[in-house]
Amino acid sequence: MKEAASTALSLAFKTMNLDVVEAGAQPLNEVSFAIMRFCGMRMVGERMLYAPARARNELCRFYEIERSDAVHAD
DSSP states (O other): OHHHHHHHHHHHHHHSOOSEEEEEEOTTOHHHHHHHHHTTOEEEEEEEEEETTTTEEEEEEEEEEEGGGOTTOO
C-alpha cells in the first residue's frame, strides 16, 4: 500500500496540477497515518467530517503534502 499511495501522490501532482494533497482518517487508524507519513505527509490538524455511511459527523485527523515537498513530484 505504501508504494501505491506514493505513486498516487506523484500522479496527482503531475496530472492534476495540484499544489497540495490532503488525506484524512479517524484518529485510531494508525495504519493509514503510517502510510501518510511514509509518503512525506505531515499532520495539519483534526476536524469533524460528515460520514455518510454512518449518517453522522466524526472526528478525523488530516495530513497534507505540498508539491515542493513531494519526493516524486516532477
